[in-house]
């Protein structure tokens with residue numbers, strides 16, 4: 001187990017060690033821009049890093065969370081310090097015909113923020129939060145990490161469904177939908193965006209809400225890495241903080257997986273919204289051995305969002321009385337937690353910088369999907385022992401709604417993550433992912449835009465939206481960004497790497 005803080009330190013260490021190599025390779029490709037800095041750029045108070053700068057390689061490597069990077073190099077990286085910087089940067093991009101991509105934290109698994117050429121507009125230092133506890137809202141800048149936001153809110157007994165990993169910033173997470181803590185009750189996080197301040201391709205700052213520019217508001221709520229503007233602030237609905245968030249965790253031998261799935265199907269059918277259930281198949285047992293020496297098992301975590309132990313017990317009852325907990329290899333039950341503890345318990349975060357292939361589905365038949373992945377992991381193990389498949393049972397209680405483009409077409413979520421320990425693993429993972437995507441196709445009802453690879457599976461982007469929403473997004477893109485200032489979806493602009 002590790003905290004997200006140690007994950008970050010580990011990542012920084014490894015990122016710096018690959019940065020030297022990255023710098024060398026970046027300098028060998030043609031330099032698209034000279035060292036001349038235009039008038040608009042000269043007004044920027046943040047950092048400007050040109051492709052020709054000696055430090056470019058290190059900056060480039062730090063733009064993505066991941067260790068295995070694509071060979072895509074922006075001409076220019078602008079790390080903004082203020083709203084004004086964004087206006088100047090966009091004006092420069094328009095004058096110089098540079099396409100723009102926007103970064104909040106660089107965690108997108110397809111590395112969508114890295115494009116070949118153009119400007120990478122980095123908002124990661126915009127992290128202000130203003131809470132109006134009386135009104136139950138917070139104005140939040142995109143670079144704030146989920147763990148920081150929930151810690152700030154908790155001081156006022158408030159809460160927000162941030163990502164399950166503390167270091168994921170709000171920006172890209174919520175643009176793509178946001179599968180957060182207590183999702184079955186709080187709904188997908190983007191539906192808590194009450195308003196957003198957007199800078200459009202023509203350099204206007206507009207508010208998008210139910211009352212103003214409602215089409216843009218609809219798009220902000222779930223469009224993800226194909227958005228055609230820069231969101232500088234979100235007005236978020238915040239919620240009362242539960243006083244007794246309670247977690248129980250169990251490990252089951254893999255031959256018990258059919259029984260685990262059968263039980264979870266029954267529990268998911270009757271459970272209350274405040275109960276969140278995650279079942280993860282990976283090499284977790286025994287925990288004191290290195291992953292390569294562990295067995296493939298199923299870890300079930302059950303979270304009750306409650307205000308007292310009594311309420312937590314009642315929420316847990318369908319699971320705790322199912323007879324299954326007694327069959328576990330290991331268990332830790334009924335621990336009351338705050339967010340710091342919840343985040344610290346996410347062991348799978350540790351290997352997240354090594355992810356090279358990530359896909360997901362929404363499904364009605366998560367049992368079949370999870371068991372198919374477990375069988376493939378046993379019969380044809382992926383190269384890294386740290387690969388895993390995550391299922392979330394009865395995770396979404398909503399489907400389409402008229403106020404957001406996001407779609408959760410089935411109640412259960414299933415995602416799987418392939419890690420590389422060395423460069424050789426990347427292509428093996430690719431083949432494994434192709435096979436598993438095919439394997440899971442019969443039970444796929446849709447996908448989640450923040451955990452797909454649009455470069456390798458261009459069709460998967462459209463799978464994230466209803467047919468009508470997909471068409472409407474294309475129309476809005478043409479309306480708000482007629483000259484194509486912002487990059488469209490990765491893999492939809494002719495990229496091949």
Ligand SMILES: Cc1cc2nc3c(=O)[nH]c(=O)nc-3n(C[C@H](O)[C@H](O)[C@H](O)COP(=O)(O)OP(=O)(O)OC[C@H]3O[C@@H](n4cnc5c(N)ncnc54)[C@H](O)[C@@H]3O)c2cc1C
Nearest residue numbers: 104105106107108112163164165171172173179225231352
């Ligand atoms: C360890 C880990 C755990 C995760 N856990 C979860 C989880 O629990 N739930 C979940 O839903 N997801 C989770 N994710 C996925 C996460 O939601 C995505 O990786 C998301 O893209 C991260 O946000 P970001 O700000 O880093 O995005 P970035 O990589 O910075 O941006 C991705 C894309 O979003 C768009 N974008 C970002 N910010 C803006 C902006 N301000 N204005 C306009 N467009 C913008 C851009 O098109 C950009 O290319 C996890 C990822 C990791 C690595």
